[in-house]
Amino acid sequence: MTGIRFIVPVKNGQNIRRLGEDIAHGAVVFPAGTRLTAAELPVIASLGIAEVDVVA
Known part of the structure; x- marks a missing residue:
C-alpha cells in the first residue's frame, strides 16, 4: 500500500506556518x-x- 495514514485526527491548517510567521516584522534575520x-x-x-x- 502507498500513501499516508494518519492515526490521530488532524486539524485543518495544523503545523502549517504562513509566510514569515516565525520571525517578527522588522526583525534582522x-x-x-x-x-x-x-x-x-x-x-x-x-x-x-x-x-x-x-558581495563575493
Missing part, C-alpha cells in the same frame, strides 16, 4: 556580512525572498 550557507537559504526562502544582493 541575518546581519550584514553573514555568509550564506545551505543553513540560511531555507530561512530566506521561507520569508518569500527570491533574490538577495551578495
Whole structure:
C-alpha cells in the first residue's frame, strides 16, 4: 500500500506556518556580512525572498 495514514485526527491548517510567521516584522534575520550557507537559504526562502544582493 502507498500513501499516508494518519492515526490521530488532524486539524485543518495544523503545523502549517504562513509566510514569515516565525520571525517578527522588522526583525534582522541575518546581519550584514553573514555568509550564506545551505543553513540560511531555507530561512530566506521561507520569508518569500527570491533574490538577495551578495558581495563575493
